Every structure is written in C-alpha cells, then in structure tokens.
Amino acid sequence: MADTTTWDAEALRSGYLRVRALTEDLAAPLSAEDQTVQSMPDVSPTKWHRAHTTWFFEIFVLEPFMAGYEVHHPVYRFLFNSYYEAVGDRYPRPRRGVVTRPGIAEVSLYRERVDEAMLQLLDAGPIPGDAAMLVELGQHHEQQHQELLLMDIKHVLSCNPVNPAYVPDKGVDAGAGGDGARPATTGWIVHDGGLVEIGHQGTGFGFDNEFPRHATYLEPFALSSGLVTCGDWLAFMDDGGYERPELWLSDGWATVGAEGWEAPLYWRRDDGDWRVFTLSGERPVEPREPVVHVSYYEADAYARWAGGRLPTEAEWEALAAVEDTPPGSSGGLLGSWALHPRAEAAHSLFGEVWQWTASAYSPYPGFHPAAGAVGEYNGKFMVGQYVLRGGCCVTPEDHVRASYRNFFPPSARWAFGGLRVAMDG
Amino acid sequence: MADTTTWDAEALRSGYLRVRALTEDLAAPLSAEDQTVQSMPDVSPTKWHRAHTTWFFEIFVLEPFMAGYEVHHPVYRFLFNSYYEAVGDRYPRPRRGVVTRPGIAEVSLYRERVDEAMLQLLDAGPIPGDAAMLVELGQHHEQQHQELLLMDIKHVLSCNPVNPAYVPDKGVDAGAGGDGARPATTGWIVHDGGLVEIGHQGTGFGFDNEFPRHATYLEPFALSSGLVTCGDWLAFMDDGGYERPELWLSDGWATVGAEGWEAPLYWRRDDGDWRVFTLSGERPVEPREPVVHVSYYEADAYARWAGGRLPTEAEWEALAAVEDTPPGSSGGLLGSWALHPRAEAAHSLFGEVWQWTASAYSPYPGFHPAAGAVGEYNGKFMVGQYVLRGGCCVTPEDHVRASYRNFFPPSARWAFGGLRVAMDG
Amino acid sequence: MADTTTWDAEALRSGYLRVRALTEDLAAPLSAEDQTVQSMPDVSPTKWHRAHTTWFFEIFVLEPFMAGYEVHHPVYRFLFNSYYEAVGDRYPRPRRGVVTRPGIAEVSLYRERVDEAMLQLLDAGPIPGDAAMLVELGQHHEQQHQELLLMDIKHVLSCNPVNPAYVPDKGVDAGAGGDGARPATTGWIVHDGGLVEIGHQGTGFGFDNEFPRHATYLEPFALSSGLVTCGDWLAFMDDGGYERPELWLSDGWATVGAEGWEAPLYWRRDDGDWRVFTLSGERPVEPREPVVHVSYYEADAYARWAGGRLPTEAEWEALAAVEDTPPGSSGGLLGSWALHPRAEAAHSLFGEVWQWTASAYSPYPGFHPAAGAVGEYNGKFMVGQYVLRGGCCVTPEDHVRASYRNFFPPSARWAFGGLRVAMDG
C-alpha cells in the first residue's frame, strides 16, 4: 500500500514499539470487567482489540516470515481473526463479548510473546520488503484499533448507570472571550471548482483505498469554516429538527422513528437541560463545542435544515490539501488531553470530529486491493457506507492526512462523527 | 421537472388516455385474488398499484386545480398514499396486502371516476403550467408503476406451487445461427475518457434526479458489448461463484449465507438442470439469454470473477449517449411480446435488463428536488441504493433514455436487474 | 374417537351435506379478495379453510377407502395439508395468504368434485367402520373450521380502514329492563367439592382429547353465574387494570408492554368513547354484553383484580354437567342471528363466549391419541396452551357440550374468548 521500496529498519522498529506501547497505555485505566464486555454488536471488547492487533502481526508477519515460528495458541488463530476469509473461520463477531478466556492476563502474555518474536525478527537483519510493508501496515492497523478501542469503551462505559469516567475530567476549556451560544459556522471557505486531483500523493504511508490519485471535476462550492457546534445543534432541535420528515432522507426518518432519536448519541435530557456522556463522565452540553456522535442521517438532515448540504469527499479533500496542515505524526492521539472535541479548535479541518461527507464509500477509478489476505482490508467494505474525513480527538496523529478515508454505515453514531456544511458556489 | 413551459394540450390528453389504458391492460389477465396479494414487503398488490396511480392524479392534480372537486372516498387519501409525508399518514406499507376492500371492482370505479374528472379538467381549456407538469409527471409515474406491477406480480405468481403463467408461453426464440453455450460478452466498446457531460439534455421529460446536466471526468475504460448471459452465469456458478468469499463484498457474502443464494432469483434446480420461472411459467434456463434477477452483490461478484468491474453510471451514460439509440416512445412495453429478456437483443444498451452500475444513488452536483409534495419523489431515497441503467423488457418505452436513473438496494433481486462488465482502459 | 361401532348411514350422509353446505353459506358474503388474505400468521384465508376441509375428506376418506379414486390435483395434497406430518410436506403456514391460485372458483370446483365422490362412496353401500368414523370426524373437523373461518375473517375485515361488515347490523338488543352499567357477575353457583368425574360420557361424538372419563378431586368453590361484561371490563380499565403490574402474570405484563394493550382486541377509543369492531362493523361498546376477545393473560388479571381467579376446567365441567343444558345439535351456529355475544344470554354456561380456564391444556390420565395420521389431531398441541370451555356465538351447536375442550395460547385474542370468575369455597 505504501510506494516505498526501501525501508528504514530503525524507524520500523521504533514505530512498532511506540504503537504497541500506546495500545497498552490506552487499556491501562480499564478493569478486567471493562475490557471483556461488548455492549452492542458493532463494539469489540478492549481485550479483543489488544489480542486482534497482536494476531495481525503473528499471522501476517511472524508465520510467513520468521522461520520456525509457532503460533502462541492454536485457538487464537480462530478467536482473534476479525474478518479475513483467507485465514479461515472466525468466532462470530456479535459473540466476542461472551469470551472470558483468555482473560486480560493471558492477552498481556500473548502481546509480550509476539512482541519478543517481532523484535527478534526485526533485529535479525533486514527483512524482505513484503514483510516490512506488512509490519508498517500492522502499525497503522493497530492505530486504527486504538481509535476503535476508545470509541468502543465509551459505549461500554455509557451503559453503566453509575456514570464512570475513563479519564479524569479536566474541565471544559471554552476558549477565550467566547460567546457560548453563537454558532461557529458563519464563515465559508470558497473553491472555484474545475478539474482537481485527489488521492494519496505517494509520499509516506497510505491505505490501498486512498489510491490511485486521480482527476475529478468539481463545480464551484463553499465549505463552512467551522464545525457545526452543539449550539447549532440545539437550534436545529428547537426548530423541530427531529420531528420534521421533510428534512430527512427516507431511511433516516425511518431510523429516527425506530430508534427514538431526539438528540445525538450520549445526550440525555435532565430536567430540561441537556447533558452529555464523555470519556470523563457526564456533564452539561457545551454549546460552543463541535457536535459529535451524530449519524450520516442526522448530519444530512442538519445540512438540509441549514440550507446547504454535506460536502463530497472530493470537495473536502480539494480544500484540505491547500487550506490546512495535518497536525503531525507523533503517533499520539490528537486530542489526548481531553478525548472530547474542543470548542477552540472547531476551525481546523483536521481533528476534533470526523466529518461526514455526501460520498458513498466506493473504489477510486483504477483501484486495486493489495495482494494476499490483506487485500480484504478495505475493498470488500465498499458498499453501504459513507466516507468521513479529517480525523477526530481520539485519532492517532498518523491517521490525519488529506487523503485519509474513514467510513461507517449511515446509521452509525458511536464513531466520533460530526460535520461541516457545504453550499453550491 | 421538465424544462418546457408551454404544453401541447392534445398530447397531454392522449398521453393520459394511453397510459391509463395500458395499466388496465396489464391488470386484465389477473384475477381478484392475484391482484390482492403482497408476497413480500417490497411488493405491492396489483390493485394497490391501480389505485395509487389514480390517487396521484386525484391528490396532486384534481384537488388543487379543479374547483369543487371532492375526493372519491376520504379513506383513500390515507390508504393509497405511498410515501408522501406532506400528504399525511399512510397505511403501513408492509400491510398493503391485507386490505381486501376496496376490491378490484371498487378500484375500477375509482379509476373511472378520476378519469372522468381528469378529462373534464383537461377538456375545459388550458390548464396552468404547474398542473400540466403534474399531469405529465403523473403519466410517467404511472409508467413506473406499470413496470413495478409486472415485477411484483411475477413475484406473487412465483409463490404459487401450481406454476401459473401471466401470459402464454410463446417459446424461446434463441435467434438465428446461435451457439447456445457461448458467452456473448466477448466484444468491448472502448471510451478514451476525459471530461464528459452527463444528465438530462433538456428536451423532453426527465425526472428531477436526472438534472442538472454536468461535467464529470472519466479515465479510459471499456464496456462489454453484450449483456452477461445465463451461459456466462452458469460458468460463474460452476467455478464456485457462490462459494468463494474472495469474490464478494463483505455484505454480499453475508447475504449469500443468510439467504442461501446459489443462483439468480427464480432459478430452481430440477434433477441437475436449472429451470427458471418467467411470466409465462417455468421453463429451462436458456444459456444465450441475458441473465436477470440478480442483485448488485451478485453482479459485483460476477464482474470481479470475470476480471473486471461494474461500470459507473457516468461511464455507462457517456457510452450510451453516443453508441446506441433508445427504441422509441410509443408508451408500450419494450419487450411486450415476451416479458423476458431476449437472447438476440443482448447487444442493445437499452432494454432487456436493467444494468447495475457501481454508482451509489446520489444527487448530481447542483441537484434540487421539485417544489411541493412531489419533491419527495426521488431525492429522499438517495442513500443505500445503487443506480441501474438502460431499461428492461417490462419497461415502458418512455422510460428508456440515456440519462434515466433507476435505483434499488444492493440486495434487491425482484427487479429485472442484469449487467455488463467494464474494464479499466 | 367416538365409541359407536355401528353407523347410521343416512345420518352420516345428511350430516355430511349439512356441514358442507354451511361452510359455503358462511363464505358466500365474502369477495374473492376477502377470501384470499391472511392478516396475521394465526389467520388462514377463507378459501384455504374451504379447501383444507375438503382435503381432509379426500386424503383421509377417499384415497384410502374409495377404489380407483385419483386426487383432484397433485399439488393440493401439499398446499392444503395443515399440519399432518404423516401426510408429508406442507406449504408454510405463515405464507398461506400469498397463494392466489387456486382461486375461489377452483376451490369451489374442488369442493364439488370431492362432494360428488363422497356421495358416490356413501351411496355405494355400507362403508367400513373406520371410514365412517373418519367421515364423522371430518364433519366435526369442518365445523371447527367454520368457527375459525369466522374468527379469521373478522380479523381480516378489521384491517380494512373502510369499516366493512360481514353481515348487516341488526342492532344491539340489550334485553328488557336492563341497567346498562350494572355488572352481571353478581350471582354465584356453588359447588361443594369432592371426587367428581369429568370427560366425555360415551354417548355421541367426542374428540380424543375428551377421553377417558376419569375421577378428579375438587375443593369447594363458586363460579360467577354470569359472564364478565363489557361494563365490568370498563371498571377494570378505569381502575388501572392495564397499568398495574401486580395484577398480572409476568409474561402477561411483558405482553401488555410489548403489544401496547389497553383494551380488548377490536376496541378503539374514539374521542373518549370506546367502540368495538364486530362482524357487523364498528359500533359503541355495550356495557351489558359479555366481554370478548381477551387473552388468557387479561382474563387472569381481571379475575385477580376482582378478588377471585379463573376456574379450572374440571370445576367448570363439574358445574356445567349439572347446571345447564347445551343448546342442541342443529349444526347451525349458536349465535347465528348476530355473531356477537348477547347481553341477555350472559348467564348460560354454554355459548356467547369461550371461557378461559386456569388449566393448561394437558392429556387426561390414560389419554391415547387416535391411530393413524388423525392421531396428530389434538395430542401434539398439548403444550403451551390453555383450555377454554363452553362455546361461543360463532360455534356450531354440535361443538357445545360439557366435555368439549377448546385451547389457545395465553396471548391469543382473536378467538371469541371471555370469562367467568371463580372463588375458593
């Protein structure tokens, strides 16, 4: 998936160690009980994430490239396979949360043993390019699971009526001189349209779904300079946003009715005031913060209500490539101090919340999946989902770039999804 | 939706009569029992189609534009509303098949009364442009339901173990000098790519979803000159097409398992031979006929197996606009002699089977739904569906044009869906 | 199932003709559309009832006992088998309503052909005792379906928002000098308990589940002399009957919540007044009429609210055998003039409404199912159902006797189920 053919062995090694350590850091505040539960079919247990990311290195790197390697436990091949048909059968996904053994101690041991073997392999001299590419892919794969781990544990913790916190509440820093009720979406970034190129530019890592870079034609358009905020969303709600079918896609309106939606996920009305569950526990909704945990259906309805529409992914990328700069590649989480979108950062195209686009997740012209089992990584999911762009407060920095394509079904709310509004030019 | 501002009153009147008459002709071979049943939630009863298309004229033309008009029956407003939220509540769609009254005689009376009123309105002198536009829209709407009526009744009849025929079997005319087993998809139509325009060209009727005409950029590609045939499909099946996960989108593979698919809808294995249920009853599968009643998932898997992919709708339209000519606008069904795709017509881009494209059903850049309740016609369904192009053997001729966008969910098989294969150029 | 070994050929013949004619009389007011629909899985289409009762004679009498008989249509064996595993496969029960062919005309022809053959058989001289027993069973079987036909079509018609009537409304005859609001359940019939005998006494027809007659021990008890009325039920509702969990069995309370029950089936609140759908269309609830279309769960909750309980079937039968006389055996429906329970008859133990008992439907001590396929008639349903006693306004008179055991699941409401209250003595 990356275009590089020579590899910096030391960078590969240090990257490996850094990624592996962060996963364990993220799991550290969680009890064995927390790490075991699957609160809905889309969610995976923390200990499953820890084991599956390990499995990825074991099955795709150690087994094929390390002579004499024997798998840590024969049942793990089956138990921690996510969706790779080429690797064989899997434990049923919706049942991941009924597996109690291996427990967290055995998962830690699994991680240690695989790490030892990986370092042995990496330290034994140059590895083939294929192997290096898979080690790099495994790191980015584990980073994706770092974000999923946080999304998932947020959902798990929200099911506990005792209102637990994953991390301590650092307080809401609403920024200087702010006016809490003022929507932030008043400015616009304008694009003149025309033929543009989108897709990965070829330097650094990219997933197969970002390739090939290709031309696409845009009409003139504008994108709101700020993210839609909770204050904006409250105005939408006050104006009957969840009660007016004319604002909604037909499937969206059916979902509103079936699920009883009347606010974003994790919002709860308490004596007339709205409160929100965060990774630091529940607290009042802060109007100036970007809204998060809305579905595509809700984002689309909001944009229609606001007189606009969602941008396409090409529009978003064409702007992002020239208007903003990704925050870096430290490998840390973008918003690690808070794990919640910040009011003062609502104008960055990158980070805070993933931004729903109007684009169904489809292959780029000329797309070819990677060879081998990892070809199942992205391509086979290209139906029934929509693209989100930008990264969010729980995304590792390495996953923030103009060409990065995240994707979820239109009804999904447990991802950190928010939005910007676009207008025809 | 049409761009015309002056109307040919006589054409409007004769078109109205022609469309209304064909619906009744299509229902004529069906008993009261046949016309009442809903064999699955997607299917509507024949008598519902007959009443709903009448309701469309009553609610959108007569009520607003004919002074003193009183609705035929107050309950019908509720009973025959399909999905127009702006008109009010509806009888639940999956329960349409439990309504026995009004029966077919009362539905005939409803049609007659509304026809009388419509002719009175049309004959009373020029009607406003808005009204004329809605009369024209109502005709095209009813033509869509003519195709739906046939799709739906085919499904209904297929549930009868006595193997009924809607129309007599006229025999399979396999064409002259044919070689039954040879796949027809060997030739290719090549396109050099570049900036093209797609969308309705402005002359004649078009639905709102075909507008606005706009530029889009294509890479070079080729499209198979013939439709994929049953012989091709048998080769796919013989090669394990329904048993190899690597050929399928993930959702498609899950559907294959959940539904137990092993052949197109309406195919049945009988002592090793495949037979197919048609509107003329069941008969052997004919290898040279275009395959039909496959889902997007199956079409996509086939294309991958064949080493290609599905075309995008822009690719299809760019070719269709220059390579072929729609068959006319008589208002009759394209394939009325047989109601089944014909082997000898497999090279026409238009007709025989709707061709799945790789394009999710999305608004064109600058799309705006029509004003008023009919704005719900298309736009609100632009999620979770894929575009099909070309028309099929049960499509009225007026619905065959290069810019026409049909759409169904990726798992739908009861539409007359087939495919062509595309290749990167 | 009957204990008779000699048969009155003429009675068998005239009984056959009488039963067969009544079924057709009951279907006569119904259109082809009405006769085709299945409004929920428990309901069967009218034309299915007409065909299935015919199938019963064809498969169990003509095929085995009439030399050279050939079945009317080979597919009917499969299509009109209800649940006889010994006869082979069946068309899936919940899909009976999607079968449009044979239509009502072909079903009429089927009935005629089988009637001709049956009369030929019966007129050809004495038939074996086995055959005679099956002819008699077939008549009682068809009578059961006469009641089911009316229960089922009532549900079908109730789904039509045009408020249709199966028979004309003859008006509510509330009886002389009545006080509409006064509950009728004020008197009690007392039983001293002790060892009693229940079960069929051996004279006349009985189903296998009524045998053998056997001893059972009763504690002293009392049974309300009148049926619970709509007025009683309104008092229960006004006292929070559907909102107080302490009145309900746990499964019943869960069903109240899941189904949103707040009144008997077919009741609808209209501007504060309760109206009820009957086979003569909708009209106001009449407080002095026996309440009907309540489930076991509701009957049980009502009895608890009233300070009593439901009677066991042994208690009911012990009283009925001495306190009342079945209305006759004309073969006509009990309440044929109205098809709705009558206020003035609320003190008869037999008729008006089936009375829920506290007894799970279980085999009597020493029970043995009949030999052959008809052994599947009753025994295999002896789990998960409750016994009702007495007969109702749409029951054929022949089905009214002290030992008759009707049975339905505790959540069923579309049967004509009502209740009496019992008290410990």
Add this chain to the structure above:
Amino acid sequence: MADTTTWDAEALRSGYLRVRALTEDLAAPLSAEDQTVQSMPDVSPTKWHRAHTTWFFEIFVLEPFMAGYEVHHPVYRFLFNSYYEAVGDRYPRPRRGVVTRPGIAEVSLYRERVDEAMLQLLDAGPIPGDAAMLVELGQHHEQQHQELLLMDIKHVLSCNPVNPAYVPDKGVDAGAGGDGARPATTGWIVHDGGLVEIGHQGTGFGFDNEFPRHATYLEPFALSSGLVTCGDWLAFMDDGGYERPELWLSDGWATVGAEGWEAPLYWRRDDGDWRVFTLSGERPVEPREPVVHVSYYEADAYARWAGGRLPTEAEWEALAAVEDTPPGSSGGLLGSWALHPRAEAAHSLFGEVWQWTASAYSPYPGFHPAAGAVGEYNGKFMVGQYVLRGGCCVTPEDHVRASYRNFFPPSARWAFGGLRVAMDG
C-alpha cells in the same frame, strides 16, 4: 412462607453465614472476566448473582427493619433488582452482561457491608417474626442463586473455545461392575393410585408455591426406578429420535428444526464420538451416567419413544414421599465433589438431575402468594412453564424435598434437567 412463628436466632445467624460463605466459595474459581459475562438472555453474570442476593437482604430486611440504615449505593437498588415491580424499575435483564461497574471488587465490598449490617441487626436482639421470615427466605433465595450461578457459568464457560474447567476433572467414577451400555431404566416403582395428599407438610421451610397441602386423585401408575441415562439417550438418537416428528409435540418439533437440535445441550460430535462439556471441561459421553441438559420437549419425546410418558408432579411426589429420603440439609451442594450427575446414583429420586414432569406450573388449589413485594417470588411465573422435581448435582441440600417445585419453560436446556419415564398402571 414457613409456618413457624418462633425463630431460633442462633440458627438464623449461622444459616446466614453458612449460605453467604458458600456463594463466595462458588465464585472463587472465577476470574473477573468470567464473572462479568452474560452468554444468553437467560444467563446472569456471576457478579450479578452475588450482588442481587445481597440486594435481597438489603431491600427486604435492612431497609424496612433496621433503623437508620442507608443503602450502600442508590443505583444498586435499580441495578440489582431482578423482577420486583413493587420495588421499582430495573436494569433490563438481557443487558446485565454489559454492566462492568461495579466490578467484582466493589461487589465484594457490597457483600461485606451488607453482611456487617445484617449481623448487627441479628445480634441486636430478637427481630420481628416478619423480619425473621424474610431472613430465612433470603437464605433460601440465595441458595437458589447458587444453583443458578453454576448453571449460568457452565453456559458461559462453554462459549470459550479453549475448553476451560471450572473445577478440576476428578475422573468419571462409573461404579463397580457396571455395564456401560445397559440402560438403567428397567425397574419400576408401582403406585396403586387413589386419593393422595401432596404439598408441603408444614415442618420446616417451604416456598409459597408448595402450599397448601391438598388432596388429589391418581390413577394407578409406575415410575422407572432409574433415571434415563446417556446410553438410553444414544439409543433414542440412533433410532432417529431427533428426526421423527411423530415422537414430538408440535412446538417441540418446531424447536428442533429452528435450533438444529440433534443431541442434548453441551454434547458435541467429534469424529463420530460424542463428547460432553462439563464443569470440569469436555470429555467423552459416559453411557451409564444420567442424561442431563435436555428440554421438556426432548424429555417428552423420549418418553413417548420409550412407550411411556412423563409423570405428573403429583405422581412423582406421591412416590417420593414414601419411597426415598432427601439427602440432608447441610446446605452444601448435593454433588459437590463432581458437579455432574453420577452413574452410581441414578436410582435416587432426589438429586443428580431435575426430573421433568408432565405438569404445567400452576397454583395449587387455595394458593395465595405471600404478602408484600416477595409475593412476586413465585406466583407471577405460573404460566408457560413446566415443573421439575427432585434436585440435581448442583442443588444445595436444603432445596431437596418431596414437595419442592422447580420450573422452567419447555425449551430450556441450560438447567440440569433429565427425566424418569412413567407408565399407566
């Protein structure tokens, strides 16, 4: 529920301590992960059992009877309420397994705090009779949950593909001189029938559902002296037991098809041999052991196949009261050495496996639930379930008596259900 009015304070205290300690002993081998999971809606997590039994004492004893007592945590009232409507809302039962906090440490603390308060209450001098009755009830309640805890954790552990053991395997002790394949059900215990009394005799504790003792009339019958064994069951399976609809109740046969049953729960075919998962892990099926983990449907089908039927609960109790003696009242588990039914004990009426009876779970004549919230304990479940008698290898000894009524739905298999066969005399 007990008839005693004076209480032995010391016995109450020591009983309390003994019961509370055993629960903790049973949980001791289980990890935090094991204790958190709910493998199906019927199962509750171990830590929930530990907390709920504590809640019972807190809500029903401490709150009403200990002056100044404040609940340990306000959310626990809601979280650990099982089904007591009178206490208020509950956390949804099927979601018990997504609660991670309180974790096992906090549950341990909850138990300690409530134990301290209970001892303070019990040591402060005589408590009212009402309170004493509830303390005793709470002990028996906790003993029921000890059995449930083991049933439930067996199901949880069985979902782990690593084949875990709750306790070490002590080996199968098949008894001396046994013939492994010989069915044990060859002897019969005969009863002459007549008027008998069943129900609790009044000495010692009993649940409300065992009262009042009352007369019932029995026909002569016989009961197999031994439990049905795995060898018997293999013969049933070999004879097509799971493939012959004529052996099954209709609902049972539907369940066989829907669930794909072909052997008891926890049996797995491995290369032609049957293996069984136990609380000591998986091992070969031992033909002489009593069969266990069969549903009512299966027990009923087996009895029919064997030419008999299931006994009624009155038959069982009438025999048990004279033919056998309960094993004692140490409070320990009956089969604590193995937690699996033993071949050599298959002739005891008490213990090894709960024996399905043909009796639907109904109130005894004159039954009245206990006053107050604990009146919800038994009565409201008296629908849709069948009675099992005798106790099993994971039942506390105190729960083994002739009048004890256990009950489960007819499809339940995770209880330790087996059977004896009865015959008409």
